[in-house]
Amino acid sequence: MTQYIIRRVVLIIPTLLGVSLLVTGIIRLLPGDAVDILVSQGEVQGGALIMKQLEDQRLMKQGIDPAVAGFADRKKVRDQIISEELKKSGIKFEEATVGQLSDAEKFVKYNGYKDFIRAELGLNKNYVEQWWSWFADASRGDFGESTVGRKSVNAELKARIPVSVELGVLGMLFAVLIALPTGILSALMQDRWPDYALRSGAIGMLAFPSFALATFVIALSSRWWNYSFPLFFKNLWDNPTENMELVLIPSVILGIGLSGTLLRLTRAQMLEVLRQDYIRTARAKGLTQQAVVLKHGVRNAMIPVITVIGLQVPVLIGGSLVLEQIFGIPGVARYLFSSISARDFPPMISVMMLTAFVIVVTNLLVDLSYAALDPRVKLA
Amino acid sequence: MAATDVALRLTRPASERSAAVRWGLATWKFARKKPLGAFGAVMVIIIALVALFSPVITSWYGYRYDQVDLANVLSGPTREHWFGTDENGRDLFARIVAGSQITALVGLGTVLLVGFLAMMVGVTSGYFGRRADFMIQRVVDIWMSFPGIFLILALVAVLQTTTSRGFFGLGRGPELGPNPVDGDWLWYTVPRTTIVIFVLGVVLAGGASRVVRSAVLAVKANPYVEAAEALGATHFRIVMRHVIPNIMPVVIILATVQLGVAVLAEATISFLGIGVTNFPTWGQMLAGRTRELAETNLHLPIFPTIAIFMAVFGFNMLGDALRDVLDPRLRGSR
Numbered sequence: 001m002t003q004y005i006i007r008r009v010v011l012i013i014p015t016l017l018g019v020s021l022l023v024t025g026i027i028r029l030l031p032g033d034a035v036d037i038l039v040s041q042g043e044v045q046g047g048a049l050i051m052k053q054l055e056d057q058r059l060m061k062q063g064i065d066p067a068v069a070g071f072a073d074r075k076k077v078r079d080q081i082i083s084e085e086l087k088k089s090g091i092k093f094e095e096a097t098v099g100q101l102s103d104a105e106k107f108v109k110y111n112g113y114k115d116f117i118r119a120e121l122g123l124n125k126n127y128v129e130q131w132w133s134w135f136a137d138a139s140r141g142d143f144g145e146s147t148v149g150r151k152s153v154n155a156e157l158k159a160r161i162p163v164s165v166e167l168g169v170l171g172m173l174f175a176v177l178i179a180l181p182t183g184i185l186s187a188l189m190q191d192r193w194p195d196y197a198l199r200s201g202a203i204g205m206l207a208f209p210s211f212a213l214a215t216f217v218i219a220l221s222s223r224w225w226n227y228s229f230p231l232f233f234k235n236l237w238d239n240p241t242e243n244m245e246l247v248l249i250p251s252v253i254l255g256i257g258l259s260g261t262l263l264r265l266t267r268a269q270m271l272e273v274l275r276q277d278y279i280r281t282a283r284a285k286g287l288t289q290q291a292v293v294l295k296h297g298v299r300n301a302m303i304p305v306i307t308v309i310g311l312q313v314p315v316l317i318g319g320s321l322v323l324e325q326i327f328g329i330p331g332v333a334r335y336l337f338s339s340i341s342a343r344d345f346p347p348m349i350s351v352m353m354l355t356a357f358v359i360v361v362t363n364l365l366v367d368l369s370y371a372a373l374d375p376r377v378k379l380a
Numbered sequence: 381m382a383a384t385d386v387a388l389r390l391t392r393p394a395s396e397r398s399a400a401v402r403w404g405l406a407t408w409k410f411a412r413k414k415p416l417g418a419f420g421a422v423m424v425i426i427i428a429l430v431a432l433f434s435p436v437i438t439s440w441y442g443y444r445y446d447q448v449d450l451a452n453v454l455s456g457p458t459r460e461h462w463f464g465t466d467e468n469g470r471d472l473f474a475r476i477v478a479g480s481q482i483t484a485l486v487g488l489g490t491v492l493l494v495g496f497l498a499m500m501v502g503v504t505s506g507y508f509g510r511r512a513d514f515m516i517q518r519v520v521d522i523w524m525s526f527p528g529i530f531l532i533l534a535l536v537a538v539l540q541t542t543t544s545r546g547f548f549g550l551g552r553g554p555e556l557g558p559n560p561v562d563g564d565w566l567w568y569t570v571p572r573t574t575i576v577i578f579v580l581g582v583v584l585a586g587g588a589s590r591v592v593r594s595a596v597l598a599v600k601a602n603p604y605v606e607a608a609e610a611l612g613a614t615h616f617r618i619v620m621r622h623v624i625p626n627i628m629p630v631v632i633i634l635a636t637v638q639l640g641v642a643v644l645a646e647a648t649i650s651f652l653g654i655g656v657t658n659f660p661t662w663g664q665m666l667a668g669r670t671r672e673l674a675e676t677n678l679h680l681p682i683f684p685t686i687a688i689f690m691a692v693f694g695f696n697m698l699g700d701a702l703r704d705v706l707d708p709r710l711r712g713s714r
Contacts, residue, residue, distance in 0.1 A: 203693065218674070223675050
């Protein structure tokens with residue numbers, strides 16, 4: 001057992017390394033970065049300066065000191081730069097119209113400006129270097145700064161993690177509170193109408209998108225009770241009532257979304273257990289229905305259910321994104337969403353790694369809890 | 381005479397019946413035993429038909445999905461606009477019919493891709509076992525450690541970035557293409573739909589490959605595989621003739637279940653404002669100003685929600701019923 005745990009914990013490290021390399025690769029190897037989003041074609045500032053820098057670079061390469069270069073030299077390199085740009089779109093410098101020339105110059109300035117910002121932000125390094133510069137700091141617990149706005153990712157995460165954890169824990173709690181009693185009831189009433197109703201309801205819950213449910217909750221509560229949800233988020237320890245006012249409903253919706261799977265599993269497990277010989281024995285020795293169901297039935301049926309609760313964590317994380325977005329809850333998932341829109345690399349990879357870590361650890365805990373709860377299971 | 385003919389044909393022993401009759405009987409038996417599953421199958425067929433004949437339906441109906449009726453902005457369901465209109469005066473029925481094409485394309489494409497990838501990975505891993513299995517399973521570990529929806533969002537967003545060159549020329553939306561003419565619009569969603577299908581397929585295939593692998597392991601333990609090996613059959617022959625046909629039920633069930641998952645995921649990313657953004661989709665119809673306007677215009681969220689719900693509910697029901705019929709061991713799992 002100890003050996004197994006050690007092996008699994010050691011396996012976490014290469015898994016996370018692989019995830020981080022893959023995420024970096026996905027984000028970095030594909031075109032489009034924060035600078036592309038930041039700089040729109042219209043707003044190239046200091047175009048003349050960029051052009052001068054490009055000219056200087058080229059003059060240096062040709063062995064002419066930019067400080068003493070004459071107007072003719074500058075004109076020559078400038079034409080070189082523009083003719084190279086024109087060649088990309090298959091136009092000869094000699095045959096280019098005035099419009100094409102000025103467009104090419106604009107484009108050179110635009111790209112030069114973007115490269116300038118990339119160099120400032122360290123985005124011009126290659127993919128392994130960027131991964132390493134993030135990883136070296138991250139392994140020491142510093143997740144770096146966001147590209148846009150230069151804010152510390154650590155500070156953001158510190159503020160946002162408790163919010164997401166609150167939403168997630170409440171969501172899971174509601175899921176269990178809904179799923180377990182109804183699942184057990186459904187199994188006890190197998191193939192009678194409450195069973196059919198609950199099962200159809202469960203499959204219905206799986207098919208009802210949470211964003212639609214949230215939309216209806218918001219629309220109907222304002223329609224019927226003239227109620228609107230708070231616009232601003234308050235921390236749980238600052239203002240518990242206002243916090244709950246905003247977080248409670250989303251977590252119920254999250255729980256409903258998760259409960260469908262759990263209910264179906266609880267029912268299946270209960271049916272399986274109730275068919276066992278020891279249940280018949282328990283009945284035969286005259287135990288009450290309550291004792292049979294709760295002591296011998298539920299306890300044994302719960303083992304796989306508990307493990308599946310753990311496996312629902314990724315679904316929970318994904319589901320919380322939509323709800324954080326709709327209700328304006330400043331959680332981790334929303335942070336990731338906004339940084340994806342801005343192609344902001346450090347927060348993106350930090351949040352992804354954080355969630356990957358949570359998923360890997362819960363998977364391990366699930367396997368361990370399985371062994372701990374069911375003495376027949378031996379891990380090796 | 382026709383009736384007795386049918387009766388005669390039905391009472392004949394199974395071996396004498398033609399293939400069409402056998403299929404018909406099997407379908408009828410399935411519908412009798414699993415009414416909800418049959419309902420799901422009907423839903424799948426309806427969506428496929430609506431998607432296939434979407435241009436015909438819209439032209440018969442009289443409104444195009446992007447046609448603006450300024451006289452009837454935000455009207456409720458009327459005889460003219462069956463599902464009402466949105467804040468821009470566009471007809472909701474036409475938009476839902478048009479959106480079914482994206483649902484069908486993404487659903488079908490994703491399921492095919494998931495099935496293909498999961499079979500490739502799962503069969504390789506399960507059949508060859510040992511070291512290959514261990515290595516592949518560690519990669520699948522990494523694959524499955526990704527928070528699915530985040531990966532989908534990041535990939536779709538990054539792939540869609542329109543740079544000067546575009547990604548394989550795929551990033552180009554209609555805004556960069558030539559001016560589209562009537563009825564040509566769906567063509568311009570192809571790059572984006574392809575991206576969504578690719579991403580959903582790759583993300584969902586990780587978990588699916590595990591299921592396929594376990595099915596392969598079960599099949600491999602059978603004596604007929606050993607017999608084939610003893611007769612000197614090649615690995616390729618054993619996989620093609622013995623393994624793959626025997627895991628097909630599992631793959632079919634998996635595909636049906638993933639169909640619902642894919643449709644829901646597509647709706648979610650459309651709702652979040654990425655994915656197929658240049659064509660009406662069901663998820664997108666719930667986004668934007670719908671939430672603000674829903675208080676007084678409940679028809680805005682109701683009809684797209686019903687569409688999504690019916691599709692996913694139908695797929696799940698069909699998947700459940702197929703699982704019960706094709707593979708009793710898996711009953712109630714998931």
